Structures are given as C-alpha cells and as structure tokens.
Amino acid sequence: MTATPVNGMTLSEQSVLGAHAPRTQRTGQSLPFNDELHLQAHRWLVDEAYLLDAQDYDEWLARVADDVHYLMPVRVTTALGAGYSTSPGMAHLDENKYSLSRRVARFATEHAWTEDPPSRLRHYVTNVRTFRTEKADEIVAESAVLLFRSRGDVGEAATVSAGREDLLRRTGTGWELARRTIMLDESVIRMQNLAIFL
Amino acid sequence: MTDQSAVLQDVRQGMIPAHIYNDKEIFDLEKERLFSRSWLFVAHESEVPEAGDYVVRRVLEDSFIISRDEKGEIRAMFNMCLHRGMQVCRAEMGNASHFRCPYHGWSYRNDGRIVGLPFHQEAFGGEEGFRKKGQTLLPAPSLGIYNGLIFISLDPDAQPLEDFLGDFKFYLDYYTKQSADGIELRGPQRWRIKANWKIGAENFAGDMYHTPQTHTSVVEIGLFREPKAEKRKDGTTYWAGNGGGTTYKLPEGGLEDRLRYVGYPDEMIERMKGQWSQQQLDVIGKDGFMISAASLFPNMSFVHNWPRVEEGSDEVLPFISIRQWQPISENETEVLSWFAVDKNASEEYKALSYKAYLMCFGSGGMFEQDDVENWVSLTNTAAGSMARRLLLNGRMGLLENGENVVEPLTPEQYSGPGSTRVGYSEYNQRELLLRWADHLERPARAAAQLHVGVDSVSAAPAACATETAPDAAAAVPAMTSQEA
Ligand code: FES
Ligand SMILES: [Fe+2]
Numbered sequence: 001m002t003a004t005p006v007n008g009m010t011l012s013e014q015s016v017l018g019a020h021a022p023r024t025q026r027t028g029q030s031l032p033f034n035d036e037l038h039l040q041a042h043r044w045l046v047d048e049a050y051l052l053d054a055q056d057y058d059e060w061l062a063r064v065a066d067d068v069h070y071l072m073p074v075r076v077t078t079a080l081g082a083g084y085s086t087s088p089g090m091a092h093l094d095e096n097k098y099s100l101s102r103r104v105a106r107f108a109t110e111h112a113w114t115e116d117p118p119s120r121l122r123h124y125v126t127n128v129r130t131f132r133t134e135k136a137d138e139i140v141a142e143s144a145v146l147l148f149r150s151r152g153d154v155g156e157a158a159t160v161s162a163g164r165e166d167l168l169r170r171t172g173t174g175w176e177l178a179r180r181t182i183m184l185d186e187s188v189i190r191m192q193n194l195a196i197f198l
Numbered sequence: 199m200t201d202q203s204a205v206l207q208d209v210r211q212g213m214i215p216a217h218i219y220n221d222k223e224i225f226d227l228e229k230e231r232l233f234s235r236s237w238l239f240v241a242h243e244s245e246v247p248e249a250g251d252y253v254v255r256r257v258l259e260d261s262f263i264i265s266r267d268e269k270g271e272i273r274a275m276f277n278m279c280l281h282r283g284m285q286v287c288r289a290e291m292g293n294a295s296h297f298r299c300p301y302h303g304w305s306y307r308n309d310g311r312i313v314g315l316p317f318h319q320e321a322f323g324g325e326e327g328f329r330k331k332g333q334t335l336l337p338a339p340s341l342g343i344y345n346g347l348i349f350i351s352l353d354p355d356a357q358p359l360e361d362f363l364g365d366f367k368f369y370l371d372y373y374t375k376q377s378a379d380g381i382e383l384r385g386p387q388r389w390r391i392k393a394n395w396k397i398g399a400e401n402f403a404g405d406m407y408h409t410p411q412t413h414t415s416v417v418e419i420g421l422f423r424e425p426k427a428e429k430r431k432d433g434t435t436y437w438a439g440n441g442g443g444t445t446y447k448l449p450e451g452g453l454e455d456r457l458r459y460v461g462y463p464d465e466m467i468e469r470m471k472g473q474w475s476q477q478q479l480d481v482i483g484k485d486g487f488m489i490s491a492a493s494l495f496p497n498m499s500f501v502h503n504w505p506r507v508e509e510g511s512d513e514v515l516p517f518i519s520i521r522q523w524q525p526i527s528e529n530e531t532e533v534l535s536w537f538a539v540d541k542n543a544s545e546e547y548k549a550l551s552y553k554a555y556l557m558c559f560g561s562g563g564m565f566e567q568d569d570v571e572n573w574v575s576l577t578n579t580a581a582g583s584m585a586r587r588l589l590l591n592g593r594m595g596l597l598e599n600g601e602n603v604v605e606p607l608t609p610e611q612y613s614g615p616g617s618t619r620v621g622y623s624e625y626n627q628r629e630l631l632l633r634w635a636d637h638l639e640r641p642a643r644a645a646a647q648l649h650v651g652v653d654s655v656s657a658a659p660a661a662c663a664t665e666t667a668p669d670a671a672a673a674v675p676a677m678t679s680q681e682a
Contacts, residue, residue, distance in 0.1 A: 016552050072562070074387050079289040087291075090384040090537065093562045094553070098509040102419050102557065106564050111414035114571040154578050155392055187290065188532060189389035192570045194562040 011086065011181050012069045017094045021069030022178045024167055026131035026140040038130040041141040041168055044175045049123040049145075052197055055115070057104040060197070065169055065178040070095040072162075072182040072198070086183075092194055093182075114195045121196060122148040137170040138178070145182075145198055149191060158191035160184065162198055202227065206635040212593035212628050219394040220580035224638075225528035232496060232637040233258050234645075235353045237362045239498040239522055240264055243272060243346035244382040244541070250293040250308055257352065258525060262338055263287050263297070264348060267309035274338035274350045275310045280650045286335065297335075310334035328651040336648060345374040346381065347520075352645070363494070364439025365615035371478060372489045373500050373518050377469040377542040383520065384552070386534035387561040393573035394580070395497055395523040395531040396634070401569065402491040402499035402521075403442050404626030406430040407594065412568050421505045421557065421564065423514055434487055434607065435626050438616025440633065442626035443492025443500070445481075453483025460488055460504040461515040466543055480613035487612070493626075495633045497523040503565075507554045515547075517555035529577050535560045592631070595623025 012021035031038040044063075051060045064070075072093040073086035095103075106112050127144040143164050150157035167179035182198045200223060205215050218224050240255040241264045252265035254277060261277035263286075279286050284301040287294075296313065298305040305314035312333045315322075322328035338350035342359025344367065349359055356362070363370065374381050401408065409430045416422065432447035448456040457467045471479065481487055492500045504516040518539065524532040537555045539548050558565040579585060595603050607618045619625065 016549050017556075074385065077288070077290045079292050079294070082289065082292050087385060089552075090387065091556070092387055092560070094556055099553070099557055102421060103564060105419040106415045109415040109418045111418065112568065113412065113415075114567040152575075155574065187388060189561055191389065192391045192393075192574055193389070193567040195567045 010179075011073060012071055012179055015069070015071050015073070015091060015094050016089055017096065018069050018071060020067055020096065021071075022065075022067060022138075022167055022169075024133045024135055024138045024140075024179075027133055028131065030129040030131055035130070037132070037139055038128075040175065041130045041139055042128050044168060045125050045128060045141060045143055045166075048177075049125045052123050053121045055107070055118055055121065057107055057197075061101060061104050063174075063176050064097060064100065065176045066097050068095075068097050068100070068178055068180070070100060070177075070180050070182075072184065072194070075184050075187045077187055092184075092189070112195070114193055117152070119196065120150045123198070124148070133167075139168050141166045141168055147196065147198055149196060160189065160191055160198065161186070164198065202638060206639055208589055209631050209635045212591070212596065212624070213589040214592045214631065216580050216585035216588045216590050218580075219397060220529045220577050220585070222528050225525070227638050228525070228634075229258060230642045231640060232634065233352070233525070234642055235351065235356070235637060236496050237340075237342065237349045237351045237356060237359055238496075239347060239494075239520075240274065240350050241348045242381070242383040242520070242536070242538075243343065243348060244380075245291075246272070248293065250295050251291075252287065252294060252308065253291045254287055254289070256524060257350065260352070261285060262350065263335070265294075265308045267307070268295070269309070271309065272341070272343060272348060273309055274341050274348070275306075275334070276336035276338065278336070279304055280312070280333060280335065306335055310337065322651075329653065330651070333651060339645070345370060347374060354645070362440055366439035366441035366494060368438060368478065368615050369436070369441065369443060369489060369492060370494075370500075371474060373492075373502060373520070373538065375473055376466065376540040377473055379541040381518070381538045382541045383536045383538050385536040385560075386521075387536075388532060388534050389561045390526065390530060390532050391570050391574060392530055393570065393577040394529060395525040396630075397573045397576060398521075398523040398531065398533070398569075399493045399495075399497050399499060400627040400630055401573070402501070403493035403630050404435045404437075404444055404624065406433060406435065406444050407622040407624075408569075408572075412572060413565060415568065416505075416558070416564050419564075423504075423506065423512070431621050433490065434612065434618045434620050435623055436612075436614060436616040436618040437626050437629045438614070441492060441494035442616070442629055444490045444626075445487035446490050447620075448482070448486045448488050450486075453479055456482050456486065456488065461513065463544070463547060466540060466547070469540075469542060477613050485612050485614075493630065495630055496637075497525070499523070501559055503554075503558055505554050505558050507550050507557065515550045515554045517551045517558065519555055519559045529581065533561075592624050592627055595619065595621075595625050 012018040071091055073091045076087050078085055107115055124146040125143050129142045131140040133140055145162050145164055147160045148157060163183045165181045168175045169178040208215050238257055241253050245253050246266040249266055249268050252263050254261055254263055263275045263277050265273050267273055277285050277287050279299040281302055281304050284299050286297040286299045296305050296307055303316045307313050312330050315330050318324055339354040340351040340356040342349045433445045435444050436442055454467055489502050499521050501519045504514040507515050519535055520538050521535040526532055537552055539551050604619050604621050612618045
C-alpha cells in the first residue's frame with residue numbers, strides 16, 4: 001500500500017511537523033471482513049465521509065484526536081528504484097489539531113469565499129482493509145477515496161483520487177482519528193485549492 | 199491573427215480590455231512573443247545540491263532538465279532526444295549520472311554530452327555518418343543565476359540576467375539572501391487553477407487593495423496579529439527594474455525591534471545585518487517598511503508574511519514562498535509554489551516557518567484559497583462577448599488627467615530604489631502590463647535551427663516570423679543526398 005513505512009518509519013515520522021504523531025504500526029494480516037473491529041472501522045469511515053460531504057466540520061473535528069497528525073505529502077514522479085515518491089520535506093497539508101481547528105474556524109467566518117457558496121462534495125470510500133496493532137485500542141485502517149467536488153454552475157467539477165492510511169483509537173465515547181496519511185494519485189492537483197478534507 | 203494594437207494601446211492607458219484574461223489569440227501571441235524571449239525562473243540551486251541531482255521543469259510545453267553535472271556546473275538541457283525526439287528524462291526529480299533514451303538507447307551524460315549511441319558504426323557508418331563528438335542535448339539558449347535562482351530564456355540574445363533584474367535585485371536579496379549561504383527551497387507544490395496566468399502575477403505585484411475584502415477570514419480566526427486587514431494601506435508599493443511589490447508599515451522602533459516584530463530570531467537578525475547593504479537595512483530600520491508580496495515580470499512571484507503558528511501564543515513567525523504562474527492555456531495555469539527558508543536558520547525555525555507557510559499559502563493555504571476563487575471567476579467571465587466591450591479600470595492611483603493621487607516617496611522618506619508610493623494603487627499592475635504590451639507588439643524572430651550530427655547543413659539564419667521561416671524540411675534532402 002501507499003503509506004508503507006520506509007526504513008521502518010511511517011511517513012508521519014518523516015514529515016517535518018510529524019514529531020508528535022502516534023507511532024503505532026500495523027501488525028499481521030488484514031482482518032476478515034466480518035471481524036468486529038473491521039466492521040467498526042468501516043462504519044467509522046463511512047460516517048466520516050457523510051460528515052465531510054455535509055461539511056459538518058465541527059462534528060468532524062470532535063472525532064479527531066488531540067494528538068492527531070494529518071499529512072498529505074506532495075507526490076512526485078521518480079524513476080523506478082529511486083526509493084521515494086514524495087517530495088522531501090514538503091507536503092500539501094502537514095497538520096496538527098490546532099491548524100486543523102483554524103481551517104475549520106475559517107469556514108465559520110462567513111468570509112471564506114472559496115467555500116461560499118459551498119462546494120458540492122461526495123467522498124467515495126472503498127477498498128477498506130483493517131489491521132490490528134500492538135495496542136488493543138488502536139487499529140490501522142486503509143482505504144481508497146475519490147472526492148468529487150463541484151462549484152458553481154460554470155466550471156468543470158474536480159476529482160481527487162487518493163489512498164489513505166488511518167490510525168483509529170478507541171476512547172470512552174467511540175473511535176477517533178489519531179493519524180492520517182493521504183497519498184494522492186496525482187503529482188499536480190487538478191483542483192483550485194485544498195479547502196476540503198480527504 | 200487580428201491586429202491587437204488597439205488592445206495594447208488601451209492597456210497602456212490603464213484601461214484593460216477584459217478579454218485579455220481569457221483569449222486564445224492573445225495567449226498565442228504571448229507564447230510567440232513573450233515566453234519565447236523573456237527570462238523565466240526554472241529552479242533554485244538548492245534543489246540540485248549534489249552532482250547528478252536534477253529536476254525537470256517546463257517553459258510552457260518545452261521540458262528542460264536542470265541538472266548539476268559531475269563538475270558541479272548547473273545545466274539546463276532541452277529534454278528531447280537528438281535522435282527521434284523522445285523525452286530522455288521522464289522523472290521529475292532524482293539523481294543520475296546518465297540519461298538513457300528509452301526509444302533506441304542513446305545515452306547522455308548529466309552535462310548533456312552523448313556518450314552512447316548503439317550500433318553507431320553499423321547504423322550510421324560511425325563518425326562519418328553521424329558526428330557524435332561534441333553533440334549534446336540542446337542547452338537552453340540562455341541561462342543565468344542570481345542568488346541561486348536559476349533562470350533560462352529561449353532567446354539566445356537575451357540581455358544579461360542581472361541587467362534584466364536591474365534594481366529589483368535590491369528586493370530579491372530580502373527573500374533570497376538573509377545570510378551568506380542564501381536560501382533552500384522545498385517543493386514545489388503543484389496544482390492547476392482555471393485562471394489566466396497574468397492575474398496571479400498582477401495580484402502579487404501590487405494588489406494591496408484586495409486584502410481587506412478577500413482575506414477577512416484569516417484575520418477573523420486570529421492568524422495575524424493585526425486586528426484589521428486594512429493595515430495594508432499604510433505600506434508602500436514599489437516598482438524597480440523588471441519587478442515590483444508591496445511592503446508593510448512597521449511599528450516604531452529600530453532595525454532590531456522591527457525585525458523581531460515580524461518574528462525573526464536575534465541570530466538571524468545578526469546575519470541579516472552582515473548581509474544586507476546599509477540602504478537595504480534602512481528600508482526596514484529607518485523608513486519602517488517590511489517587504490511583503492512581489493512579482494518579477496513575467497510570471498514569478500514572492501510572498502513574505504508572518505502569521506501566528508502556535509496555539510495560545512502571541513508570537514508570529516515569518517515565511518517566504520516563491521512561486522511561478524506557469525501558463526497552460528489562456529484559461530488555465532499550473533501554480534508551482536515553493537517554501538523558501540534561510541539555509542543557515544535553525545532547524546526549529548525552519549520547521550515553524552514551514553508550518554506558517556502551509557497554513558497561509560500554497561495548495562492548502564488559507565490565505566491563498568480565497569484568492570484563487572476570485573481569479574477563476576474573473577477568468578470565466580472574461581471569455582464572453584460582453585467582456586470584449588468592457589475596459590476594466592486599472593488606473594487606481596491616477597486622476598483622470600494622469601496626475602498622481604499620492605506623490606511618490608522622496609529618498610528621505612524611502613531608502614530603496616524604484617518608484618515608491620504609500621497606499622492603494624495599481625501602478626505595479628500597470629508596469630507589468632506595459633512590459634507585456636511591449637513584448638506583444640514586437641514580432642518574434644524565428645530561432646536558428648540546429649542540425650544534429652551533420653556539418654554540411656548550416657543553421658538557418660534568424661528571420662522575421664511574419665514571413666514564413668525557411669522550411670525545416672529543406673535541410674533534410676541535403677542530408678539524405680549526402681548520406682546516399
Ligand atoms: S529517440 Fe532517443 S534513441 Fe531514438
Ligand atoms: Fe491575496
């Protein structure tokens with residue numbers, strides 16, 4: 001998969017701002033689709049997709065852990081064997097809870113013109129695989145996501161395709177997102193900005 | 199092609215025909231007469247620090263390999279095999295001693311020289327048929343470097359880069375020479391916007407007027423220390439050489455206080471004092487202005503800003519971004535946005551400055567997001583027939599009779615070079631468009647053709663593009679008959 005650790009390090013650990021990222025890594029084979037943990041993770045991801053489509057960002061942020069690391073590296077085209085396919089030291093998004101909260105706060109200001117009128121969004125989430133980790137209350141979930149974003153009535157809609165690796169953590173009130181790595185499938189994003197979440 | 203002289207004349211009056219922001223004919227002219235001639239930024243030396251490092255960058259459709267060869271020299275080579283034209287390098291960055299063409303296997307050293315030509319003897323009769331010695335991938339016709347910024351021009355007779363930059367070098371140093379070792383670049387982030395390339399260049403050159411409206415949201419969420427986005431109008435716009443930009447008015451205090459105010463740590467301030475001329479230091483310390491956004495004609499821009507990056511802290515931290523508005527068509531632009539930082543800054547500073555950049559600018563930046571929304575909308579509307587009737591008023595800062603609303607600053611008020619004014623105006627946008635108009639009205643010269651591997655065919659002389667250039671095919675029979 002896309003977010004495979006390089007030199008035993010997750011992409012979060014290699015990122016400039018990922019020092020605080022939870023280090024938990026997957027163990028063993030993917031869980032069977034009828035495993036209780038898998039079902040819970042799948043449900044979490046689908047519920048999240050609906051929240052993001054509805055741009056209910058406060059509710060979304062409430063499901064994000066305080067120590068979250070949310071990373072979208074810049075993909076680059078490199079020769080086979082180069083050993084890397086992300087731009088060293090650069091990302092599109094390299095976020096912690098504070099910077100995510102500023103982005104969410106901005107949408108609430110009535111002056112975030114890029115989302116006023118709001119985009120019509122649809123997150124298609126599929127190919128979900130889950131893995132146990134060395135911690136009983138943390139699991140790794142992989143998914144493929146396709147975002148369809150349409151604005152106004154003139155321009156063409158934009159799509160973004162990506163693979164994600166999430167670390168989900170169980171708390172007293174349910175699961176929350178503790179780490180997310182988003183590997184875009186394009187090196188040049190064909191969308192006017194990233195005023196959305198994947 | 200229709201006569202565009204009326205359009206250029208309007209532009210020179212500061213009345214901008216709206217359709218120039220989405221017009222296929224205008225774009226074709228820009229390709230032929232502007233991007234074929236001007237100096238264009240392609241990379242920074244820090245992107246290729248080691249021998250063999252390379253990045254691939256474009257000038258419109260032309261792909262160039264920017265590499266550092268084994269001797270440490272920077273090269274810019276047209277990324278097209280001399281044999282049948284395959285792209286010899288298909289990665290966008292990496293390290294290689296050689297580039298081997300995947301089609302028939304010609305190989306080139308990272309300085310461009312041909313080193314391998316399969317079956318040279320059997321297929322070409324050796325050197326007699328194809329002179330391999332001395333053949334290289336086509337070098338960019340002109341190459342120039344300033345403070346590590348690598349520029350190329352497709353014009354072999356381009357004026358020297360330093361002359362082209364002129365007094366804008368004074369301002370470039372603030373972004374790219376904060377210490378003896380200059381900057382390092384990370385990125386670029388690349389994304390495509392459905393907007394004409396000129397709009398971004400104009401905006402960064404001098405549009406302080408949009409800030410209070412477009413960027414209200416980032417002020418409201420507390421990203422900046424100043425409680426009001428109107429603060430911009432106390433700054434200056436300056437135009438110098440082939441570039442211009444904006445500044446912020448700083449609060450009272452000396453040089454150190456003011457550099458601390460935007461978040462520079464003392465050790466960086468010490469290095470700046472050793473690096474910048476007294477005149478450069480005086481703009482900040484004596485006059486009280488701090489450089490902000492700028493554009494270098496035609497399509498390179500800079501940003502310098504200082505947001506809050508950490509929760510519950512009043513501290514701000516500056517960041518620098520370099521970007522290029524790479525035209526794709528009359529209504530689409532690829533934005534390349536780099537994070538730039540002083541190479542000698544501490545790792546901690548670099549990380550926080552990077553965070554400041556990500557929050558504000560680039561593909562995910564909260565500042566930039568709202569800009570592009572405007573530019574896309576403007577570009578869309580500019581395609582219509584009503585836009586052909588509308589002359590946009592780009593005369594801000596001028597009275598109807600051409601007199602200034604605000605007089606330029608005197609050397610006592612402002613130490614930097616160029617023409618400088620306080621407050622909102624569109625002098626800089628007009629300066630950019632004046633240069634644009636000058637290029638568009640000068641017919642392009644047909645470039646000399648280069649014949650590979652044969653001596654007997656001489657390069658075609660430069661000719662006026664308005665006449666049909668001597669047909670490239672004419673050279674081919676000569677070569678064939680010689681070989682036969
Ligand atoms: S096209 Fe490159 S070797 Fe033939
Ligand atoms: Fe802006």
